[in-house]
Amino acid sequence: MIETQDLSKQFNDFWAVEGVTLSVKPGQILALLGQNGAGKTTTVRMLTALLSPTRGWARVAGYDVSRQGGKVRAAVGVLTEQHGLYMRMTGVEYLDFFGKVYRLDADGRKSRSDYLLDYFGLAQASSHRIGEYSKGMRQKLALARALMHEPPVLLLDEPTSAMDPESARLVRDEIARLKSSQRTIVICTHNLAEAETLADIIAIIYKGRILMTGTLDELKQKVLGTPEYEALFSSPWKLNGMKVPDGATLIDRSDFRLRFRIENPREINPLMLRELAAMNAPLVAFQEVPRSLEQVYLKVMAEVQASRPEMIHA
Amino acid sequence: MRDDLRVIWLIASRELRDQFRDWRILSPLLILTLAFPVLMNEVAHQAVAFFAKYGTNLIADRLVPFSVLIIGFFPITISLVVALESFVGEKERGTIEPLLSAPLENWQLYFGKLLVGILTPLAASFLSIGLYMFMVSHQRLHMPSFYTMIMLMTLTIAHAILMVSAAIVISAQSTSVRAANLLASFIVIPVAVLMQGESVLMFWGTDQVLWLAVAAVIVMSGLLVRLGISHFEREYLLGREFDSLNWRWILRTFWVSFRGEAKSPFGWYRLEVRKVMRRLAVPMLIILTLAVMGYFASYDWAMVNIPRLLPNASTQDMKELVNGARNSTGLAQTGQHLSAAFIFGNNVRATFLILLGGAVSFSVLGLIVYLVNVGLIGAVLGIFKLLGYSPAVLFAAGLLPHGIFEIPALMLSSAIVLQIGAALVTPQTGKSMGQVVLELLADWAKIFLGVVIPLLAVAAVIEAYVTPSILLSVMK
Structure with a gap:
C-alpha cells in the first residue's frame, strides 16, 4: 500500500513536487501522467526513500519513507528511468547480483532468475553480456531485476518504452498478473493507452502538483463532462413520439443515428433500450461515444497551460 | 553482521570483476605496473654505480628502499581512477540508482566502493614492488632488511588508503567524472609532497619518525573515511546534476549563518557570537590542556637539550642561527622597535595559518601551528632560565601584559578550527557538504571578527x- 500526504520536495528554491496526496491500495495500479520534468521521477524517488521529503509524509508497504528507508527499499521493486544495467555482466549474473543484494538464498535466486529470464524471453541470451542486448531486451532485464525479490510494491518508470509490441504486451500481462496477486503498483508513463488499459487510478501531475486524481470514468466525467451515447439504426428511423427518459438529453440526430448525453448511464441506459425496443427501432448498436484518456489528458494540459488555476486539485 | 559484511564484498567483487573485463582499464594498469619497476631498476643500478665512484655508500644503500617507496606509489596514482569514478562514474552511466534503491546501508555501499578502490591499487603496487625486488635480488644491489621492507609495505598501504579514501570522498561529492579527475590533483600533489618528506627521512635514517608518519597517514585516512561516510547522502548523488558555481547561494548561505537572528551589531554579539562561544567550551578545554602540555614539554626540552648542544656550536653557527631567526620573522627589517601594526599583522597571519592548516587536515595542521607557538613560549622561557632569569618573573613582565589578550585569541582561533575539524567528520543530516563548510566558515568568521581581531589589536x-x-625594567 502507498499513502502520501502533502508530499513535497524542494531543491534549493525550486519545488520539484508540492503537496502530493495519494492513496494506492494493494491490487491497484496508479498511473502517474505528466510532461517531462513534471515531478514524476522525484515522486517515485521519494517513495523509494532515495530523496527525503521537504514537507509531508509517505508510507510505502507500511513503512515511513523518512524514517524506515531500508525497509521501504526492501519492499519496493523499482524500474528506473535509466535501466542502470552493468554492461559487462551477463543477464544471469546481473539478476544473481541483485538477488544477493536483496538477500535471496541461492535456490531462490536461481529459480527466480530462471523464471524471469524465461518469461521475458531472455533465457537464450542469459549468458551473453548485457552490452550485446537490444534496447528492448535491456528494458525487460531491468524489469526482471525489479521483480527479482517479488516485492509487494512496484514503482515502474516507463515499463514498456523501447519495446516491440509483443514484448510490451508481455510486460502489460505481467503487470496485470502482479496486480491480481495484490501488489501495489505505480506506473509513470507517457503511453496513455497503456495507462488506460492498466490503471485503476490516474493522477495527472503538472509542475510538481497533482492536477487531478481519480478513476478513468471520474476523470472523463470531470474533464469531458457527461458521457454521450449513440444509437445506430440499420434503416432510417424517426423518433416518432418516443419518450426520452429523464436524465438523458438528445443532442444530435440523423436518419441512422441518435446521440444522447446521459447523466447516469447505469440507470438510464436500460430504460433507453427498453423504450427503443418498444418503439420497434431498427437498432444495430447502442454504445458510448469513445472518449479516451488522451482526450482527457490533452484537455487538462491545454486548460492548465491557458492558466486555469481552478483546474488544480479539482 | 556477517551478512552485512558480505554485502560489502559483494559490491566490491562485482566491480573488481567489471574491471578485469575492461581491457581499457586493465592494459594500461598492467603495462605501467610492470614497466615501471624495470625502468626504476635500471636507474637504481646506474645511480648505485655512480655513487660508488665517490664512496657515498650510504646513499647507494638507501636507494633501493627509496625506489621501493616510489615504485609502490606510482601504481596507486594510476589506479586511483577506479576510486575516483566509483560513485560519480556509476552516476554518469546511470547504474547508481538501482544500487541506491536496494536495501543497502550507506556504510555498506561506501565500504564496498572503498574496498575495491584500495584492492586494485594495492594489488598493482605489490605486483610492481615484487617484480622490482625480484630484479634487485638478482643484482649486486643492497637488499633492504626485513624490517625496512615491513615499514615500506606499511607506508605503501597507508598511502593507498589515504589516497583512495580521499578519492572516494571526491567521487561521492562530485557531479561528473571530469570534475572528480580534476580534483584528483588535490590528492596526488599533497601525497607526492608527503612522500618527498618521507624520502628525506629515509635517507636521514630516522625510522621512528617514519613510523610516526605512517601513523599520521593512517589517522588522516581514518578521518577521511569518517568524513566521507558522514556526508554520504543518496539524495546528493541523485539530486545534483550540474557543477555550476552558485555564488548567490554561497553568499546567502554564509550570510544567513553569519548574521543569524541578530538585528544589530550588539544583538549579533549577544546572540550569535555567544552561541558559538558556548559551543567552544569543550574545544577550549582541549586547547588549554594541549597548551599546558606543549609549554612544559618545550620548556623541559630546552632545559635538557640546549646545555648539551651549545658547547658543540661554533660562533659561526650561532650567528647563522640568530640571523636566520631575525630574517624569518622580519625582525631585521623592522629595526629595534616592533610596531603595533607589525605585531598585529603577524598574529593575524598566525591565526589564518591555523585556519588554513586546520582546513586541509581536519584541524591537525592547525593545531600543530598552535602548538609551535605555545612551544616557542616554553622554549624561550627555558632558555632565559638557563641564562639565570626567573621564568615566572619573565612570564609576568614579558608575556602577561599583552598575553592576557593574545593568548585567549590564539586559543580561540585554535578551538574554532578544532571544532570545524570535528564538525566535518560528524554526520549532518539534511545538509550538503558545501552547506556544512559554509556554516562552519561563518562560525569561524564570527569568532575571528567578533573576538579574535579586537583581542589581537589590544594585545x-x-x-x-x-x-x-x-x-626592560625587570631585566635591569
Missing part, C-alpha cells in the same frame, strides 16, 4: 608600547 598595542618598558 598588539600593549606588546608594542607597554610590555617592552615593563620587561
Whole structure:
C-alpha cells in the first residue's frame, strides 16, 4: 500500500513536487501522467526513500519513507528511468547480483532468475553480456531485476518504452498478473493507452502538483463532462413520439443515428433500450461515444497551460 | 553482521570483476605496473654505480628502499581512477540508482566502493614492488632488511588508503567524472609532497619518525573515511546534476549563518557570537590542556637539550642561527622597535595559518601551528632560565601584559578550527557538504571578527608600547 500526504520536495528554491496526496491500495495500479520534468521521477524517488521529503509524509508497504528507508527499499521493486544495467555482466549474473543484494538464498535466486529470464524471453541470451542486448531486451532485464525479490510494491518508470509490441504486451500481462496477486503498483508513463488499459487510478501531475486524481470514468466525467451515447439504426428511423427518459438529453440526430448525453448511464441506459425496443427501432448498436484518456489528458494540459488555476486539485 | 559484511564484498567483487573485463582499464594498469619497476631498476643500478665512484655508500644503500617507496606509489596514482569514478562514474552511466534503491546501508555501499578502490591499487603496487625486488635480488644491489621492507609495505598501504579514501570522498561529492579527475590533483600533489618528506627521512635514517608518519597517514585516512561516510547522502548523488558555481547561494548561505537572528551589531554579539562561544567550551578545554602540555614539554626540552648542544656550536653557527631567526620573522627589517601594526599583522597571519592548516587536515595542521607557538613560549622561557632569569618573573613582565589578550585569541582561533575539524567528520543530516563548510566558515568568521581581531589589536598595542618598558625594567 502507498499513502502520501502533502508530499513535497524542494531543491534549493525550486519545488520539484508540492503537496502530493495519494492513496494506492494493494491490487491497484496508479498511473502517474505528466510532461517531462513534471515531478514524476522525484515522486517515485521519494517513495523509494532515495530523496527525503521537504514537507509531508509517505508510507510505502507500511513503512515511513523518512524514517524506515531500508525497509521501504526492501519492499519496493523499482524500474528506473535509466535501466542502470552493468554492461559487462551477463543477464544471469546481473539478476544473481541483485538477488544477493536483496538477500535471496541461492535456490531462490536461481529459480527466480530462471523464471524471469524465461518469461521475458531472455533465457537464450542469459549468458551473453548485457552490452550485446537490444534496447528492448535491456528494458525487460531491468524489469526482471525489479521483480527479482517479488516485492509487494512496484514503482515502474516507463515499463514498456523501447519495446516491440509483443514484448510490451508481455510486460502489460505481467503487470496485470502482479496486480491480481495484490501488489501495489505505480506506473509513470507517457503511453496513455497503456495507462488506460492498466490503471485503476490516474493522477495527472503538472509542475510538481497533482492536477487531478481519480478513476478513468471520474476523470472523463470531470474533464469531458457527461458521457454521450449513440444509437445506430440499420434503416432510417424517426423518433416518432418516443419518450426520452429523464436524465438523458438528445443532442444530435440523423436518419441512422441518435446521440444522447446521459447523466447516469447505469440507470438510464436500460430504460433507453427498453423504450427503443418498444418503439420497434431498427437498432444495430447502442454504445458510448469513445472518449479516451488522451482526450482527457490533452484537455487538462491545454486548460492548465491557458492558466486555469481552478483546474488544480479539482 | 556477517551478512552485512558480505554485502560489502559483494559490491566490491562485482566491480573488481567489471574491471578485469575492461581491457581499457586493465592494459594500461598492467603495462605501467610492470614497466615501471624495470625502468626504476635500471636507474637504481646506474645511480648505485655512480655513487660508488665517490664512496657515498650510504646513499647507494638507501636507494633501493627509496625506489621501493616510489615504485609502490606510482601504481596507486594510476589506479586511483577506479576510486575516483566509483560513485560519480556509476552516476554518469546511470547504474547508481538501482544500487541506491536496494536495501543497502550507506556504510555498506561506501565500504564496498572503498574496498575495491584500495584492492586494485594495492594489488598493482605489490605486483610492481615484487617484480622490482625480484630484479634487485638478482643484482649486486643492497637488499633492504626485513624490517625496512615491513615499514615500506606499511607506508605503501597507508598511502593507498589515504589516497583512495580521499578519492572516494571526491567521487561521492562530485557531479561528473571530469570534475572528480580534476580534483584528483588535490590528492596526488599533497601525497607526492608527503612522500618527498618521507624520502628525506629515509635517507636521514630516522625510522621512528617514519613510523610516526605512517601513523599520521593512517589517522588522516581514518578521518577521511569518517568524513566521507558522514556526508554520504543518496539524495546528493541523485539530486545534483550540474557543477555550476552558485555564488548567490554561497553568499546567502554564509550570510544567513553569519548574521543569524541578530538585528544589530550588539544583538549579533549577544546572540550569535555567544552561541558559538558556548559551543567552544569543550574545544577550549582541549586547547588549554594541549597548551599546558606543549609549554612544559618545550620548556623541559630546552632545559635538557640546549646545555648539551651549545658547547658543540661554533660562533659561526650561532650567528647563522640568530640571523636566520631575525630574517624569518622580519625582525631585521623592522629595526629595534616592533610596531603595533607589525605585531598585529603577524598574529593575524598566525591565526589564518591555523585556519588554513586546520582546513586541509581536519584541524591537525592547525593545531600543530598552535602548538609551535605555545612551544616557542616554553622554549624561550627555558632558555632565559638557563641564562639565570626567573621564568615566572619573565612570564609576568614579558608575556602577561599583552598575553592576557593574545593568548585567549590564539586559543580561540585554535578551538574554532578544532571544532570545524570535528564538525566535518560528524554526520549532518539534511545538509550538503558545501552547506556544512559554509556554516562552519561563518562560525569561524564570527569568532575571528567578533573576538579574535579586537583581542589581537589590544594585545598588539600593549606588546608594542607597554610590555617592552615593563620587561626592560625587570631585566635591569
